[in-house]
Amino acid sequence: MPLAGRNERNAKGQYLPGVSGNPGGGPGWIRKRFTADFLTAFHEHFRHEGKRVIAKVAKQQPAAYLRCLTMLVPKEMKVEQTGGIKAMTDEQLEAGIAALQDLLARRAAAANVIEGSAEPVALPAPKVQSPEATPESTQKHKTNRLMMEADTAVGPRERKPSER
Numbered sequence: 001m002p003l004a005g006r007n008e009r010n011a012k013g014q015y016l017p018g019v020s021g022n023p024g025g026g027p028g029w030i031r032k033r034f035t036a037d038f039l040t041a042f043h044e045h046f047r048h049e050g051k052r053v054i055a056k057v058a059k060q061q062p063a064a065y066l067r068c069l070t071m072l073v074p075k076e077m078k079v080e081q082t083g084g085i086k087a088m089t090d091e092q093l094e095a096g097i098a099a100l101q102d103l104l105a106r107r108a109a110a111a112n113v114i115e116g117s118a119e120p121v122a123l124p125a126p127k128v129q130s131p132e133a134t135p136e137s138t139q140k141h142k143t144n145r146l147m148m149e150a151d152t153a154v155g156p157r158e159r160k161p162s163e164r
Contacts, residue, residue, distance in 0.1 A: 008019045015021050058065040085093070 007016070009015055054065075057068075088096070
């Protein structure tokens with residue numbers, strides 16, 4: 001609904017700069033303010049209870065704790081190499097080689113070597129069940145081990161596949 005005495009569109013029908021095409025819509029600052037308030041409250045709660053809650057979850061629900069940790073690790077990590085061996089001076093290369101030789105010598109001195117020979121041993125034949133005694137799997141899809149572990153960490157609950 002145009003305002004009286006105001007031209008809201010140009011000759012092509014486009015809205016003029018500074019004129020909203022949705023005058024009844026909510027202002028965009030509401031969502032930003034809500035997000036800022038939520039994060040402030042969450043941060044305040046974490047400052048008071050964070051360490052205790054993390055320790056409790058790690059002890060009582062290790063699968064959920066591990067899942068949270070894996071979500072914090074970036075999916076892709078960009079590693080840039082600059083210079084490398086080509087940028088090193090001869091003195092730096094010689095020092096690096098000497099350090100590696102010293103490390104290898106210390107590892108060789110600390111290694112325990114066991115002298116002996118292996119003897120072949122025959123293993124007993126495995127016990128084979130008849131195909132009639134082995135039940136066939138009724139699952140259509142492979143089970144998700146992470147979710148099974150998370151369920152056992154939360155409490156016993158049988159996961160049922162969704163019917164399609």
